[in-house]
Amino acid sequence: YGTQKINENGHLTIGGVDAVELANSYGTPLFVYDLELIRDRARGFIETFKKLDVKAEVAYASKAFSCVAIYQLAQEENLSLDVVSGGELYTAIKSGFPAERIHFHGNNKSYAELELAFDTKIGCIVVDNYYEIDLLKQISEIKQQSMRILLRVTPGVEAHTHDFITTGQADSKFGFDLNNGQADEAFQQVKDHQFLQLLGLHCHIGSQIFETDGFSLAAEKLMQKIGAWNKEYGFECTVLNLGGGFGIRYTEEDKPLEPQVYVEEMIKTVQAFCAKLNLNLPEIWIEPGRSLVGDAGTSLYTVGSQKTVPNVREYIAVDGGMSDNIRPALYDAKYEAVIANKANEQKESTYTVAGKLCESGDKLIVDARLQTAEPGDTLAIFCTGAYGYSMASNYNRVPRPAVVFVENGQHQLAIQRESYENIVQNDLPFTLNRG
Ligand code: LLP
Numbered sequence: 001y002g003t004q005k006i007n008e009n010g011h012l013t014i015g016g017v018d019a020v021e022l023a024n025s026y027g028t029p030l031f032v033y034d035l036e037l038i039r040d041r042a043r044g045f046i047e048t049f050k051k052l053d054v055k056a057e058v059a060y061a062s063k064a065f066s067c068v069a070i071y072q073l074a075q076e077e078n079l080s081l082d083v084v085s086g087g088e089l090y091t092a093i094k095s096g097f098p099a100e101r102i103h104f105h106g107n108n109k110s111y112a113e114l115e116l117a118f119d120t121k122i123g124c125i126v127v128d129n130y131y132e133i134d135l136l137k138q139i140s141e142i143k144q145q146s147m148r149i150l151l152r153v154t155p156g157v158e159a160h161t162h163d164f165i166t167t168g169q170a171d172s173k174f175g176f177d178l179n180n181g182q183a184d185e186a187f188q189q190v191k192d193h194q195f196l197q198l199l200g201l202h203c204h205i206g207s208q209i210f211e212t213d214g215f216s217l218a219a220e221k222l223m224q225k226i227g228a229w230n231k232e233y234g235f236e237c238t239v240l241n242l243g244g245g246f247g248i249r250y251t252e253e254d255k256p257l258e259p260q261v262y263v264e265e266m267i268k269t270v271q272a273f274c275a276k277l278n279l280n281l282p283e284i285w286i287e288p289g290r291s292l293v294g295d296a297g298t299s300l301y302t303v304g305s306q307k308t309v310p311n312v313r314e315y316i317a318v319d320g321g322m323s324d325n326i327r328p329a330l331y332d333a334k335y336e337a338v339i340a341n342k343a344n345e346q347k348e349s350t351y352t353v354a355g356k357l358c359e360s361g362d363k364l365i366v367d368a369r370l371q372t373a374e375p376g377d378t379l380a381i382f383c384t385g386a387y388g389y390s391m392a393s394n395y396n397r398v399p400r401p402a403v404v405f406v407e408n409g410q411h412q413l414a415i416q417r418e419s420y421e422n423i424v425q426n427d428l429p430f431t432l433n434r435g
Contacts, residue, residue: 003015003016003034003036003037004034004298004382006343006344010341010342010343010344010345011340011341011343012338012340012343012380014032014034014298014406015032015034015035015036015406015407015408015409015410015411016406016407016408016409016410017032017406017409017410017411019032019298019300019340019378019380020340020341020378022300022404022406022411023300023302023340023378026402026404026413026417027402027417028300028301028302028318028319028320028378028401029299029300029301029318029319029320029324029401030299030300030401030402030403030404031297031298031299031300031324031384031385031388031389031401031402031403031404031415032297032298032299032300032403032404032405032406033065033070033293033296033297033385033403033404033405033406033414034296034297034298034406034407035073035296035405035406035407036407036408037295037296038073038077038292038293038296039073039077041259041288041291041292041296042058042060042074042077042078042079042292043077044258044259044260045058045259045260045263045286045288046058046077046078046079047260048260048263048264049263049267049284052264052267054267054281054283054284055283055284056283056284056285056286057080057101057103057283057285057286058078058079058080058285058286058288059079059080059081059082059101059103059285059286059287060074060079060080060081060082060287060288060289060292060293061082061244061287061288061289061290061292062074062081062082062083062084062088062092062289063082063084063088063289063387063390064289064290064292064293064294064385064386064387064390065289065293065297065385065386065387065388065389065390066083066088066091066390067091067389067403067414067415068091068094068095068414069095069405069412069414069415070293070414071091071092071095071097072095072096072097073405074097075095075096075097075098075101079101079292080101080102080103080123080285081097081101081102081103082103082105082244082287082289083102083103083104083105084104084105084106085106085113086110086112086113086116089102089104089113089116089117089120089122090116093120099120099121099122099123100121100122100123101123102120102122102123102124103122103123103124103125103126103150103241103285103287104117104122104124104125104126105126105128105152106128107128107129107173107174107175108128109125109128109132109135111135111139114132114135114136114139115139117147118139118140118143118145118147123148124147124148124149124150124199124239125147125148125149125150126149126150126151126152126202126241127149127150127151127152127186127190128152128174128175128176129175129176130185130186130189133186133189133190133196136149136196137193137195137196140193140194140195140196141194141195144195145195146195146196146197147195147196147197148197148199149190149196149197149198149199150198150199150200150201150202150239150241151175151176151183151186151187151190151198151200151201151202152174152175152176152201152202152203152204153175153176153177153178153183153201153202153203153222153225154170154172154174154175154176154177154178154203155170155178155179155203155205155217155218155221155222156169156170156177156178156179156221157170157203157205157214157217157218157221158170158172158205158206158214159205159206159209159211159214159215159245160206160209161208161209161210161247162210162211163211164205164206164209164211164213164214164217166217174204175202175203178203178221178222178225183201183225187229187235191233191235198235199237199238199239200226200237200238200239200240200241200282201222201225201226201237201239201240201241202241202242202243202285203218203222203241203242203243204242204243204244204245204287205218205243205245206245207244207245207289207290208245208247208248208290209245209246209247210247210254210255210256210257211257212257212261212262212265212266215242215245215262215265215266215269216265216266216268216269218242219240219242219266219269219270219273220269220273222240222242223240223269223270223273223274223277223279224273226240226279226282227273227277227279230277230279236280237279237282238282238283239282239283239284239285240270240282240283240284240285241284241285241286241287242266242284242285242286243286243287244286244287244288244289244290244291245288245290246259246262246288246290246291247290247291248290248291248294248295248383248386249295249383250294250333250334250335250336250382250383251334251335251336252336253334256291259288259291263284263286266284266286267284270282270284289386289387290386290387292386293385293386294383294385294386295382295383295385296385297383297384297385297386297388297389298380298381298382298383298384298385299320299324299325299380299381299384299388299401300340300378300379300380301318301319301320301378301379301381302318302319302376302377302378302379303316303317303318303339303373303374303375303376303377303378303379304316304317304318304319304356304375305317305375306373306375313350313351313352313367314349314350314351314352315351315352315353315354316351316352316353316354316370316373316379317353317354317355317356318353318354318355318356318364318379319356320355320356320398320401321354321355321356321357321362321364321398322355322357322359322361322362322364322395323355323357323392323393323394323395323396323398323400324388324389324392324398324400324401325364325381325384325388325391325392326391326392326393327387327388327391328363328364328365328366329359329361329362329363330391334365335364335365335381335382335383335384336365336368336381336382336383337353337364337365337368337370337379337380337381337382338370338371338379338380338382339370339371339373339377339378339379339380340377340378340379340380341377341378342371342372342377343371345371345372346371347369347370347371348371348372349369349370349371349372349373350367350368350369350370351365351367351368351370351373352365352366352367352368353365353368353370353379353381356396356398357395357396357398358396364381365381389401389403389415394418394423397423399417399418399419399420399422399423400415400417400418401417402415402416402417403415
């Protein structure tokens, strides 16, 4: 993965830094992000649009991994930002991210969150539902302030990894249905509003997708609607946002395309449609999360106890687990790993890697092929950069890990390890009925 190599000590290195040394100096569990890989991916997307001379914004879907430092890197790489909560928006503003490149998502944004979006003057709100339209009208009128918006629609195209399904109606909590009049009604409600400036449409058809067909079909369905509104109302669509979802390789079973290929296919579809209907080509926005940061992240753990279930399996337990990576327990997600201090040895053993949380389902990898493990070894699990730290919890009052950035042999802390003090900082003593 990326810049990972094995050094003269037989240790795994990431971004030119010895993973075992990182584990020793920062402690474990530890998330390590290889910045070079994130930059490569970001540039890959941006340059594909440039090469084809298509105006675009590549917004990092920061739910995949959000903190001040990653937002600063995203800014440096000319990405825009997709935030989905007041918390992500607040973090982005704190990081100094240019507000005009922030896009705000969510199916139940609160009045306070929307006010924050107006006050910080973000670039665009992706409107999800009628209630939100009402709130936006209220707030923009009170503040006498304009806001650029996209309408999020569900086109009835849903992609699941390799295949996609199309249905007349999408059973989704997100967005206005494109096929049953909801999107048209939303369009009517916003199109002549004094302060709401409708740029175009948004859709997101799923995550960890490997094929391009779903994106092309979704693009076509959105363009059809845009064509119809253009004909009937003279609506000029300036932005088409096709969401994220580009798949990455977690294990050898995953065979994603080069990220740029998805973009090229989308552009082809939209260009063909615009030519046919004699429409101006809108800007194309995308929102990759996983494909920007997923394989740039590696989790380091220390191996502790072991258990043999005779004739069934060997367990090794590590010092983290579902509290820093819920994906195996939640989605049955698969990962590959290596013992970082024995990276040049053969993988001769099969272990189920268990976490330390009090739950039988807390397994990070079932039947992993690994070097023979001993207590104190450093286990590296690959491709944990997306939806790992960002979905971490304090279950069992386990503190969240630290996050380290590496690049060109250098490293820095990006998020401090939580302390026990952090864990109790919001707890209050029991006082009720105590006189
Ligand atoms: N845009 C929208 C509107 C989204 O809902 C998402 C992801 C993205 C962009 C980014 O998708 P990506 O490029 O990362 O696939 N926790 C799950 C994934 C949830 C994805 C939610 N939405 C996981 O760990 O697999």
